[in-house]
Amino acid sequence: MTDILLTGATGSLGHYLLAELLSRTQARVRVLASESEASAAIRLGDLLDELGINLRSFIDSGRVRFVRGRLPDALDPSGLAGIDTVLHAAANTAFVATGEGEPEHTNVRGTAALLAAAAHHGVRHFVQISTAFVCGDETGLIAEEFSESSPPFCNDYERSKWQAEQLVRGWANDQRQATICRPSILFGDAATGRTTSADGVYLIARATDALARAVRTSSAADQHTVPLRILGSPSATCNLVPVDFTARRIVSIITDPAMHGCVHHITNSDPPTHADIKRWLEEYFDIGGGTFSNEHWPLSNPNHYEELFYALGNVVQDYFRDGLVFASRADGNGQPKRRLIDRDDFLRSLRYAHSRKWGRKRPAASCDGVDPEWYFEHHLADTIAQSRVARVHNLTTVVTYTIDAAPDEWTCTFDKGRLTQVVRGQRPESVEFGFTITRNAFNRLVTGEWSPQQVFLDGHADISGDVERALRMVPIIAEYIDEYPVPLVEAPQ
């Protein structure tokens, strides 16, 4: 029986990988988790529940166990003792380098740390989940092989994954093999449309959603003739692959020794074009008028609708490529192309993500309501970077939230619109203001039932510190909750 260490198990691909390993192989899986075993088991159990997998039964039978650690700095190498295969799916997907050094920190340094530990413990097989876009902005037919030289990259994510591939390649020798799996752009589950991520190509859908909502509330524009320049060519393709298909393919590679030691593209041989996706989005949101433009980013003199559509940046540039074809031995030579994503697939996943407010995660909820720890340390931390709040570039402050019935408090540090730190139980001197809120009002607030203004004016919350600054924060909080409310979970009957 094979022992596999899986990193990134709670990620959008990682939990599908775990589900495949548990349902289609006999492998014992060690899951690297940065949180306590109990907490990781709850999070992962919730995710696998949605895939029809009972994680608890696999934990009880010894098929799954947790190893605590965080890449790259807090990895206990002993967690790899007895491991045959490392399946490294953990990644940071930031396209633009952050102040914390991402994505290089996780993707390059994290891989290096894992490789060192794997070498120390005699791991024989290392499977790296990379990306098909390590080819950078190259065009033409991209071979399934290591690239010898660094191409011009389109973003920092591509560069970091290419660098990680080089490390993995250097790790392999006569005694151990390195396998590279290069998925293209992950999309929703082929059967259900399910996705846990609001990132990737869904950013384009979110931008279109924001545009459609704005147009409908404005009397100044007709929703079918919105003056929008869409950067790129209509014939460019968006190489989407369903997440379940990707996981199944990776696990089949792991279980077939003949596939080891190679590079594998997990890509779509007949991907939708930019024109396809534009048409499907227009149909879904009942909007129109956008025209393709060969102008360069940033747009010159953007109009109001273009500013809205591109509020999250140039959401289309990283997902559409002209003249790019990925070779794949899985597609076979001379075989007809397989269209993995068609209109119905696309719209199914769009409906799924839209109905869940673009991929917000399931709450750690109980009949007692929303768990504040989950809310501040996971939900807020995971979603606020995608919200419009992140575009309030001058939002720099330190604010404390106190749940008075707990009693417990979380201090959130915002730096130029980004939530850079969430600390529990310690109130630093730099706190500018604080909100104290009853537990009941907290539940009603974060689920969107009550507005922040209502919570305060009806006496369910108090403000300490700089009251005026706190009040200026209120519309920002309201906007965030409107975008990412926690779904109501009914108490069990």
Added chain:
Amino acid sequence: MNTSTLESCPNIIEERQAIAAPGRAIEGVLSYPVDSEPKYSVLVVGPHPLMGGNLDNNVVRALAGGLAANGAVTLAFNYSGVGQSEGGPDDWQAAASQFWATGKVDQERAWIDDANAARKALAKLNIAPMIVVGYSFGCWVTAELPADPDTTRWVLVSPNPNRHRFDGLSKCSIPLLVVHSDNDFASTTEQTRAWFDCLRNPKSLNMLDSAEHFFRGREQALLDTVVQFLESEQTP
């Protein structure tokens, strides 16, 4: 004088209104007593829409409903972009950034137009005299309204002289009431009193204790103060 309490507000009728503001329709609520002819009309101008200024605001509700229960026809409204009111900032991110940095947004002139449109709508009912009541940011909005000869009383609840200029107060000499709370974060008692001393006459200043800026739980005391002012001015 008998002041109807907030609990007696069921004895009023509330009608949703669509008010024609420049280029948009804004949402208003017209309130008036069930069983008597209104004695006067009151325009209630709420606080900053980014700080809870809407028809559900506790002070707006207390004044609009409470004054109607005391014999007025009142009109409160949602500023453009709030509730069912059309319009609002074209660019939320720019507005949020500006508001976070300065406490102000470019949209504020449009909100004055909203208040002016509401006043005109109320004036069409021909129920004199007209009284204008502003609360917090709404105080500044009322001071920015064009002069109106039909307005005979002016009430400012928790004005913030540290943030706003009130040059408009000198444009007329109608009786003015300023209501201030002793623990208002926006303006200390000393600051408010110094500002008030410089205002033209006739005027009066009423201090409420422990009402903060928000009058949470002190809505009745605020209503009583305003009713007392209006009634005394009605029957000199």
